[in-house]
Amino acid sequence: MLRGLTTVSFFADDVTAAARWYTELLGIEPYFTRPAKGTPAYVEFRIGDHQHELGIIDSRFACRPRSEEAGGAVTYWHVDDVETAFERLLSLGATAYEEPVERGPGFVTASVVDPFGNVLGVMYNQHYLEVVGR
Template sequence: MSTLRGMCTIAYWAEDVAAAVDWYAGFLDAEPYFRRDNPDGTPAYVEFRIGDHQAELGICDSRYAPPGTTGKPSGAVTYWAVDDLEGAVERAVAMGAEPYQPIVARGDLGFRTASVADPFGNVLGLMANPHYMEVVEGRRS
């Protein structure tokens, strides 16, 4: 049995959760399905389900972030599979994200990655991943 079964939820931090939710709703062309509010009625946590496996992308109020969280792009990068890497990077940047890492070929088998820093300080990894597409297509047939 594998220790890691698959990515299920990724949490991004934001001081302005409502603005982050609006940004991600526009970028993902999807609406969140879950919301939990702070006592003052502002959103504390909002979650989207996206992609082939309905992975969860959560936007969390940064006041609940672990100690030492800086609010600046850093740490691990989760790469989301995309059909059009260049288009996804261009769309994110056009919506206010900052380039973080340019498109880089990872060998000669078609794997390519890039990342942007969203307007809230989170690193959003984007990837053209032939293996991911093979797995998804294999499950459909």
């Protein structure tokens, strides 16, 4: 039934600021922007080995009011070095949600809350590298 990740959607009250922050983090500009009354309502990045989509949506379009606390599902993005990625995220203004943790041989996770209230997970995953290597 589930065939693959299509889009991870984050919300932000200031999409322009969020787009700048993620441009700095990712080193690329969004490839798609949809304005609403002059300001971006949605921006989208294609990232990683499979060009997965990371979309940032204006909070006013959220289907439910956003909680003041970060939480919910955590999507982990593969990185080659969790500690380095975690420290870079913190240096860009994210706050620690979960410090790096080894989950077992070949699996390390960490997560942060971005400056816009979204949980962003990073993970070193040996199985991911095996799949990409095929």
